[in-house]
Amino acid sequence: MNSQNIYLPYKMRIEKITEEAPMVKTFKLAFVNPEDESNFEFKTGQFGEYSVFGAGESTFCIASSPTHKGYIECTFRKAGKVTTALYNCEEGDIIGFRGPYGNNFPLEDWEGKSVLFIAGGIGLPPVRSVIWNCLDLRDKFKDITILYGAKTVQDLVYKNELEEWAKRPDVKLITTVDPGGETPDWKGEVGFVPSILKKASPKGENAVAIVCGPPIMIKLTLPILLEIGFTEESIFTTLENRMKCGIGQCGHCAVGPYYVCKDGPVINYADLQLLPVEY
Amino acid sequence: MNNYKLITKQNLHSFFDALQPKNTIIAPKEINKKYYFKPVDKFEDIALDYIQTVLSAKSVLFPRSDTLFNYHRADGDYNIDEPSPIEKNTIVFGMKPCDASSFVYLSNFFLKDYQDKNIKERLEKLYIISLSCKEADNACFCTSVGSNPASTKGSDLNLTLIENDTYYVEVVTEKGQELINYSADLFQDTKEIDKSKYIANVPQKFDVEQAKQNIDSIFESPLWVKDSLACLGCGICAYACPTCTCFDIQDIGSQFNGSRVRNWDSCAFDLFTKHASGHNPRPVQSQRWRNRIKHKFEYSVENLGLISCVGCGRCIRSCPTSMNIVKTVQIFQGV
Numbered sequence: 361m362n363s364q365n366i367y368l369p370y371k372m373r374i375e376k377i378t379e380e381a382p383m384v385k386t387f388k389l390a391f392v393n394p395e396d397e398s399n400f401e402f403k404t405g406q407f408g409e410y411s412v413f414g415a416g417e418s419t420f421c422i423a424s425s426p427t428h429k430g431y432i433e434c435t436f437r438k439a440g441k442v443t444t445a446l447y448n449c450e451e452g453d454i455i456g457f458r459g460p461y462g463n464n465f466p467l468e469d470w471e472g473k474s475v476l477f478i479a480g481g482i483g484l485p486p487v488r489s490v491i492w493n494c495l496d497l498r499d500k501f502k503d504i505t506i507l508y509g510a511k512t513v514q515d516l517v518y519k520n521e522l523e524e525w526a527k528r529p530d531v532k533l534i535t536t537v538d539p540g541g542e543t544p545d546w547k548g549e550v551g552f553v554p555s556i557l558k559k560a561s562p563k564g565e566n567a568v569a570i571v572c573g574p575p576i577m578i579k580l581t582l583p584i585l586l587e588i589g590f591t592e593e594s595i596f597t598t599l600e601n602r603m604k605c606g607i608g609q610c611g612h613c614a615v616g617p618y619y620v621c622k623d624g625p626v627i628n629y630a631d632l633q634l635l636p637v638e639y
Numbered sequence: 640m641n642n643y644k645l646i647t648k649q650n651l652h653s654f655f656d657a658l659q660p661k662n663t664i665i666a667p668k669e670i671n672k673k674y675y676f677k678p679v680d681k682f683e684d685i686a687l688d689y690i691q692t693v694l695s696a697k698s699v700l701f702p703r704s705d706t707l708f709n710y711h712r713a714d715g716d717y718n719i720d721e722p723s724p725i726e727k728n729t730i731v732f733g734m735k736p737c738d739a740s741s742f743v744y745l746s747n748f749f750l751k752d753y754q755d756k757n758i759k760e761r762l763e764k765l766y767i768i769s770l771s772c773k774e775a776d777n778a779c780f781c782t783s784v785g786s787n788p789a790s791t792k793g794s795d796l797n798l799t800l801i802e803n804d805t806y807y808v809e810v811v812t813e814k815g816q817e818l819i820n821y822s823a824d825l826f827q828d829t830k831e832i833d834k835s836k837y838i839a840n841v842p843q844k845f846d847v848e849q850a851k852q853n854i855d856s857i858f859e860s861p862l863w864v865k866d867s868l869a870c871l872g873c874g875i876c877a878y879a880c881p882t883c884t885c886f887d888i889q890d891i892g893s894q895f896n897g898s899r900v901r902n903w904d905s906c907a908f909d910l911f912t913k914h915a916s917g918h919n920p921r922p923v924q925s926q927r928w929r930n931r932i933k934h935k936f937e938y939s940v941e942n943l944g945l946i947s948c949v950g951c952g953r954c955i956r957s958c959p960t961s962m963n964i965v966k967t968v969q970i971f972q973g974v
Contacts, residue, residue, distance in 0.1 A: 364754070364756040364759075365707065365708065365721055365756045365757075366753055366755075366756070367707040367708065367888070367899065367901075368707075368708055368719060368721070369719075371716070371717060371719075392716070411890075411899075412894070413710050413712070413717055413890065413894055413897070414890050414892055414893045414894035414895070414897055415890060415894075416888065416889055416890045416899075417888055417890075417899075437915070439915035439916070440915050443915065452715075454715070454716060454717055456717075574916075575918060600914065601912065601914070601920060602911070602912055602913060602914055602915075604886065604887055604888045604904075605886070605888065607752065607753045608752055608753075609748070609749065609753070609755070609884065609886070610885060610886050610887070610888070610901075610904070611884065611885030611886070611904070611906060611911075612885070612887075612904075612911060612912060614930075614934075614938070615920070616933070616937075616938055617937070617938040617941040617942050622752065636858055637920075638912070638920040638921055638926070638930075639920050
């Protein structure tokens, strides 16, 4: 990749497509050019611009962990022009990717602490990258708790991985669906994420929380985290504003003087409160 | 490096003729009593007595639609190639000092973190000959944002008409000297002169530092709402603005061949911030107007140390509902 024209994408081959939930797919992507693969590095929490030639670019996090080498994954919901074009792609097709952009979750600061992951719906993909990154360095962290909720059982993404995490003795997984979203054989919780969090009340001391989901879930979850002992500095989220360039120039993601794409997307709750509420 | 020269209008014509064959010259041209920057190849086509062009000259650096790369599909793969670099230098001849100073902002902005390749190449090949203002109109407010009608900021050469047919020439940069060297004998050396009596009077309309204190500190306020009720969100202010840099990225073409392009965009648009989920961080027009004003006077100062408004007045002249950035700033100065 030419180092100067930052808009030139890497060419990626779709190795595998997984249908996660209605209108939600995961792509496993491999670099077409081996030298691109060997030069590529990213950290958990970073994102990229994925493109279908002729349809345009769309922004998603890298949903796989940097500890899983040789490929990247993205998970997206079919919503607009580009995600529809992506949704219609088949295994073997070539798409564009440029990145990684943005900052990352500060895993090295979390060593020796417990980690609580809270995700809602399609908010799990960015969190999943951090989950695998922590699980692959399992010895460095204390308790790992994952609280994941979706509207319905159907809407839960990464179902195979949820099963895998549920079986692990070193992970505590709580899954929940909104009231009415359960199926007869559903064994998880029923209720909204904030109330399930309150019920579970994992300890906030010497712990960090990673929260990602719909704005309303985040808004209602934060006060509970503070109640159970998390500090504003120990709660992290990743912002998801509309983006085009990824490098702090196109202006779309700007929240005051802060660019989600280059100053974020990862931000702790203390810093988040300094920004105008334009996210 | 300022040094000072004089040139007659007749010799300016000859100077143009010396520059023209080897350079692309962009200059203000009159079309139906309005002025536009256009490529010119004859000196006679240049308007030297205009007040302001409809659109700024930012497009020489940051075109309205800029090809980032072309792609075409072959055997299940894609070939990607970049547009070929421009060969000739570009000279903007007769840009007003406000516009010239916008290039200081634009180059800082586009080359700060990631050096934008297209813009860097164009900037290296860009020469600016500015023309001090003899006349201004009610929309002009350069003196309120730290400039003046004869400012040399951002210019390589600055021309000020001092007598009916003589221009005072300031050689501001090495690039300016390069231009002089095309035909140095057309110029006559002189001493520095006081330009103030030869230029337009642009009254100061607000105290930017004083206004900034309130613009910076006031976020939630009915003032923003009241002041923006007329805004249609049409985006013309951003299109006309010499320092608005926001853009969109789109593909033009099919899945088989086409181009990825960068197009001007505006924070006045509802869609500018709208998420795929339908959530919009700036759902109403007053929030978008607030963003525009705060970006110009607060955010860009925080990020680059520069106000991103040069006082050219284009947004005021072009607004279909008479929105007026000067009045907004005055309101905040008076709070």
